[in-house]
Amino acid sequence: MFFSVFIVTFFTWLILTNSLEPSEVVIGLIVSIVVSTTFTRYYSIKFDWKLPVRILRFVFIYLPVFIWEMIKANLDVAVRVLNPSLPLNPGFVKVKTSLKGKNSKLALANSITLTPGTLTLDVKDEELYIHWVDVKATSEEQKQKHITTKFEKILKKIFE
Amino acid sequence: MRRFLSALIALGLIIILLEFLNLIPDFGNVDLSKRVSNSFINKSVDGNNETIEFKKSKDLEDGSANVVTSIVVNYRSFDTLGEVTVLFTAALGVGLILKGLRRKRFYREPNFILKTANGILLPLIFLFGAYIFIHGHLTPGGGFPGGTIIAAGILVLYLSNEKFELSHRAKILESGMGTVYVLFGLVGLILSGIFLRNFLPTGVIGELFSAGIVPLIYVAIGFKVGAELSNLISEFQKEGQQ
């Protein structure tokens, strides 16, 4: 836990200062150690030796799908907003997920928020509460197929 | 009656302010070359007028690249000591006023998404705060904004975690950092006879290790302001007595 936070903060420091001068690096090390030791209990960044594989999967499998879905989402918003009759069929639905980890659930919730027509309201245990602009289905399987399945598969590979 | 009195006091204040307006010279009639601010900006209070080059000029009178910082924590550091004291008094006042009030604690369960996202964001928020007050002499920023960002991190922690309670160490940190500020001043007094004199070498302008005691004082102010505002927030969150 401590080590993961240390690595993340140190790399962020290097990006922020945008230089490799020895003085900056030394101060960055000190700051990262201080930040990663204070309030350790409340942090949730944690990774293991499989991290490089996960990053590669994240960049090459998750990101293209995510960006494509996001562009689709925005075109969807554009079509709805620019249409004079404002086609809407909104509703609040409940969807089950099979992801277990905290961070993977957060990634799923954020992905759902940024993809076409859906906005995560709340997560409780294994259920996601979602506001859906265009409700197409009410049965559990259909909802999962429309909303979660696509990202669930990818995120399961990355996080679990 | 009370309203009449407050209106009277406000009127008096307005008249005093309007009187002071006469002391300000008219627009366009100021000779800037005679103003003291010019020598602050050129970093040449002792009349040593050489051109300053970024990352080249060495051992200047004040080595901080940010003009505001060089004025706030070097030329007018004593003012800043007063400002820090004002903030301390304000926090103390809030604590004293809120102590006897009957309040209920905020208790709705926080959102899962917020809780998890905060676990990732929190170290980064603290890192940004530290970045801002450590680079106070090179970039816009400094101890006060940096400390405020750290306190904002504590505020988000309070809102996203029901069990979080600020430890007693924050108060110790705050008073300790105040003492460090005064100690720097006293060392300057002993070494050169002037309170808060910049007694360390000022180095090359624009580098991280430059400007003498300015970054050290800004680090102290950053910790002090952060701890102080965090204490203020925890004071608002606590359940009242009775």
Add this chain to the structure above:
Amino acid sequence: MSIIGYLLIIIGAFFYFLGGLGMFRMPDVYNRLQAGTKATTLGSFSTLLGVGLVNPAFLGKALLIIAFIALTNPVGSSVLARAAYLKGVKPTSKTVVDEYADEATKKAGEEQ
């Protein structure tokens, strides 16, 4: 490279405009958040990436801000939508299903 950058900035500005339009036209707060969040997030991605491409010295910091916005913006709107629901803001009359109502009343019950 810089032509692509400027193009991305223009696209980003267009999405900002779209977000504003969505915010203005949608009928209730949940639909407004949908339009606003999606459009401004993609707008920011595009604008910041454009800024990074036009001036490569800014690229690292621009990517940092992109990561930051990708994390905070959905979280912020999700927290806001939940707060609006729990406060009792009524969704528009076009709403077809509401499976969150039970959960919300349960939450209100726990407080007592």
Add this chain to the structure above:
Amino acid sequence: MSILSYLFFGLIGLGVILAFLRMILGPTSADRLAALDMLNIILTGTIAILALTFNNGLYLDIALVYGLLSFVETIVIARYLEAKK
């Protein structure tokens, strides 16, 4: 360059005006906060564009800190609304 800047500042300006109208008209405080949140993110992007216009990297620091504080602001007001009935 100048035509480009007219174009993008014009588009952003239109977006800001519409969001601002929603902030004034918004029937509930949640609507106003949603519009404010959106304005904050638009402003973050605008500060980044200003960094390009003035060719000064320091503006990106400001954009970062502004984004951070606007997130904190949204969270704080949202939690406040949640507790109030």
